[in-house]
Amino acid sequence: MDESTPLTSSKLHTVKNNPIVTSFLKAKTWYQSERLRKLRRWAALIVGSVMMIAAGTQYAFSSIGPSIKQQFHLTQYEVNLIGTATNIGSTTGILFSLINDFIGPRVCSLAAGIVLFGSYFIMSLTVSGxxxxxxxxxxMSAFMFLVGNSSGGAYIASLTTSVKNFPEKDRGLVVGLLSSFFGISSAIFSLCFSVVFRQSLPVYMFFCAIFGGVAVIILGTIFLDNNSSSEKKDTTPIVVKEVESNTETVSINSNLADETTGLVVEKEEGLQVLSEEEIKEKLAQDQIENINSWRMLISFDFWLIFIIIFLSIGSGITIVNNLGSIVLAYGGYNGQQTPxxxxxxxxxxxxxxxxxxxSDKFFSPKKGITRMFFLALCIIIMSISLLLFAFVPxxxxxxxxxxxxxxYGGILSVGPTYNSERFGPKYFGLNSTLQLVATSLGSYAFSTGMAGSIYQMNIIPPRTRTCHGKECYLLTFYILSGLCVVALLLSLVLHKRSLGLYFKIGRRRKYLAMLEKINVEKRKQKMNQA
Incomplete structure (x- = not known):
């Protein structure tokens, strides 16, 4: 025992002095340095975008659904159940969310990538016989549940990293950008399935295992860094002349005097002098509270947005999951649903x-333009579109x-952004996952339960699995349009309740802009002194 200790220490010493290990440690130290903070932030955003594409395979289920139905001789209800299992999995990744929030996005990416690879690899063996x-x-439902679950883990790891890294004023754009890559993934994978792999399920699923799983494992574990926040602590004393206008837009001019940066803003009552510390105190007073998941679950606002997403996104998912069958019912052919x-x-x-x-650009609480305004706008347009589906060829x-x-994309962009603003970024991973459970419940209730049952009821004997004619989905379109009207009314209630929150966020934006102006002037001073 005693003799082995020096040997172990010697081995460790040898490893640490290995040129390769030494180079790796130096590179890691260099990459984690303060001067590369902004580079790490943008690297995490770019990598997160790639991971979003890799994690969005479930949206291509409409393209592969008819092939799965034909190969395994399934009913439409059974096919819808497989699609719903994917949606439920992607929005119930509570374990991955906990790993992300309390251990970090890198470990979350590693775990999610392993499960994603394993699920698709086993399915590729299954469909090949x-x-x-x-x-x-x-x-197949169990496998697709795991696919959705691990995809949700990669989604949360990517999203929370950039939500914490980028400024509050850009949060809507950051969430929208990342989730847009998640949305475009269905086009990429649908094209791969129909054009590249010529509707070969085994090859396509093996491709998903490699591209999805391996990309998430490698990229996420290396580049997802949520310790590169844009908000840097700076204790240098600075005097600020700040004046609030009666309008929401404030004009700020900067002057240099006696090596002190001044921000001069006209105010009817005169000039109020605030130090940088006093501005930070004002920011602290308007700080968005980080609310944990338990407290969120007993919040009325949470249940309002939950039901809104349940009704609106659940209606949209019903169309997405059934597009292949809708096209066939309306007289189309298998494959026509792909474009x-x-x-x-x-x-x-x-x-x-x-x-x-x-929602970032035209943010104006005094004019009633908040995230909830755009949420309501999306829902009312979706309701009209769903109604028109019942009449067009x-x-x-x-x-x-x-x-x-x-x-549909607008709702899925505004919803998570509201979640981060209402309940804070600290527990965003788990909070966002719990919010997105509404989409899986909506998928099961409307796609599998309602649409699948209405489809089966309209099958004319001697057929037992396929329905033809508009009647297969006519009632479904009517009901979905009505559900969106209910969601619209609830979104108007949430809009009124959240006005106070968005007035607070508006004040924070103003003070953060002033601090940024101070930092710019300080950098100019340093350059002049140099």
Missing amino acids: AIPEAGNYIA IVITFSISNCLGRLVFGWL IPGFYPLIIIMGLC
Whole structure:
């Protein structure tokens, strides 16, 4: 025992002095340095975007659903159940969320990537016939649940990293940008399935295992760094002349005098002199409280946004999951749904990006323009689109699917952003996952339960699995449109309740802009002195 100790120490010493290990440690120290803070932040955003694409395979289920149905001789209810299992998995990744919030996004990415790879690899063996015992809808539902669960883990790791790293004023754009890549993934994977792999399920699923799982493991564990916040602590004393205008927009001019930066703002009552510390105190007074998941669950605001997402996104998912069957019911052919799925994917991507940017750009609580304004706008447009689906032929699906995709993406961009603002960024991973449970419940209730049952009721004997004609989904479209109207009314209630929150966020934006102005002037002073 005693003799082994020096040997062990010697081995450790040898390892530490190994040129490769030494170079790696130096590179790590250099990359983690303060001067590369901004680089790490942007690297995490870019890597997070790639991970979002890799984690969004479940949105391509509409393209592979008919092939799975045909290969395993499933009913539409059973196919819908598999699609719903994916949605439930992606929004119930509580374990991955806990890992992300309390251990970190790198470990979360590692765990999520391993599960994602394993699930798709086993499914590729199943559809190829190597594991015939798993060739049933129950086993496939279990595998797709794990796919969704691990994809949700990668989604949360990517999103929370950049939510914590970037300034509050850019939060809507950051969430919209990342989630847009998650949305565009269905177009990418649908094209791969139909064009690259020619609808070969075994090859396609093996590709998903490699690209999805390996990309998440490697990129996430190396580059996801949520310790590169844009808010740097600076205790240098500075005097600020600050004046509040009666309007929301404040004009700030900067002067240099006696090596002190001054911010001069006109005010009817005169000039009020505040130190930088006093501005930080004002920021602390308007600090967004970090609310843990238990306290969030007993909040009325949480249940309002939960039901809104349940009704609106649940309605959208019903269309997405059933697009293949809707096309066939309306007289189309298997494969015709692929360009429609791709169209939805692109518009979904744009909707997340556009509404994320709009909700930042035109943010004005005094005019009633908040995140909830854009949420209500998306819902009312989606309601109209769903109603029109009941009357148009297949060529008319394209404009409707574009409009619905934009609004669907907008809701999924605004919802998580509101969550981070209302309940704070600290527990965002688990809080966001609990919020997104609403989408899986909506998927099961409306896609599997309601749409699947209405479809089966309209099957005309001697057929037992396929339904033809508008009647297969006519009632479904009516009901979904009505559910969105209910969601619209609830969003108006939440809009009124959240005005106070957004007035506070507006004040924080002003003070943060002033601190940023101070930092710019300080950097100019240092450059002049140099």
